[in-house]
Amino acid sequence: MKSPGNRYHGLSIGLHWLTLVLLVMLYALIELRGLAPKGSVLREGMKTWHETLGLTVFCLVFARLVLRRLFDAPPITPAPPPWQDKAAHAMHWMLYTFLIIVPLLGWLTLSAKGKPVPFWGLDWPALLSPDKPLARTLQDVHETIGTLGYYLIGLHAAAALYHHYFLRDDTVRRMLPRCLSRPRQLRRAAGRPGLPGSPE
Numbered sequence: 686m687k688s689p690g691n692r693y694h695g696l697s698i699g700l701h702w703l704t705l706v707l708l709v710m711l712y713a714l715i716e717l718r719g720l721a722p723k724g725s726v727l728r729e730g731m732k733t734w735h736e737t738l739g740l741t742v743f744c745l746v747f748a749r750l751v752l753r754r755l756f757d758a759p760p761i762t763p764a765p766p767p768w769q770d771k772a773a774h775a776m777h778w779m780l781y782t783f784l785i786i787v788p789l790l791g792w793l794t795l796s797a798k799g800k801p802v803p804f805w806g807l808d809w810p811a812l813l814s815p816d817k818p819l820a821r822t823l824q825d826v827h828e829t830i831g832t833l834g835y836y837l838i839g840l841h842a843a844a845a846l847y848h849h850y851f852l853r854d855d856t857v858r859r860m861l862p863r864c865l866s867r868p869r870q871l872r873r874a875a876g877r878p879g880l881p882g883s884p885e
């Protein structure tokens with residue numbers, strides 16, 4: 686199906702930006718945990734929220750993938766060269782894979798540690814029986830790929846901003862809510878009668 690207008694579906698847009706907010710929060714919680722003493726309630730709480738928000742991202746990515754199957758990505762105007770399309774496509778699928786693999790590794794880590802897997806007051810089932818050396822390895826892989834996420838997301842955001850500010854195409858506007866997706870001149874003019882985009 687075609688997305689309405691030349692934008693992503695409203696739900697896809699909402700989930701895209703909600704995922705960004707959740708990632709900022711869960712990264713901040715885990716990076717700043719060192720500020721609280723080891724074993725303190727605050728530190729354990731920060732870890733629990735990191736895990737809960739991570740599993741939330743994990744659930745949301747499947748909703749995004751369903752929407753992505755139902756609605757085609759809207760074309761970019763003016764169309765970028767094919768190599769850029771291919772690079773963007775590869776980057777998007779790397780990001781989706783990241784959003785599935787990293788939380789899954791976190792879930793496996795807690796399972797192998799024999800710890801509860803917290804999700805908004807519920808405990809998810811363990812995927813493995815306790816195994817300390819395996820838990821260590823899984824945590825290392827989780828942390829490494831989790832850290833790689835900074836570069837992946839940074840590159841993705843930089844490419845989007847390059848399209849917006851230098852190539853001046855509609856790449857970013859397609860991913861913004863309707864009220865923000867019109868060019869600035871049209872939004873400004875919307876309040877002034879007689880100018881293009883203004884109400885009659």
Ligand code: HEM
Pocket residue numbers: 711715716732735736737738739740742783784787788789790791792794795802803824827828831832834
């Ligand atoms: C997209 C989601 C996630 C991202 C990007 C992410 C990222 C990270 C990063 C970067 C670290 C290491 C921080 C450092 O090096 O100091 C970390 C640690 C950790 N994460 Fe995640 N994580 C996510 C989801 C989860 C989930 C869903 C769980 C568990 C259900 C989890 C469990 C853990 C654990 C147990 C640690 C080690 C904390 C410690 O013992 O100090 N993470 N995560």
Ligand code: HEM
Pocket residue numbers: 701704705708753758773777778780781784838841842845846856857858859860
């Ligand atoms: C400031 C940060 C961000 C900006 C400016 C941004 C911008 C955009 C834009 C403009 C698109 C549409 C690109 C296109 O069609 O070629 C897009 C798509 C996408 N973004 Fe982001 N993004 C940001 C953060 C993130 C984060 C944190 C994630 C997840 C880790 C993410 C995952 C995705 C994915 C998977 C798509 C592909 C959507 C699809 O076609 O299925 N983005 N982003």
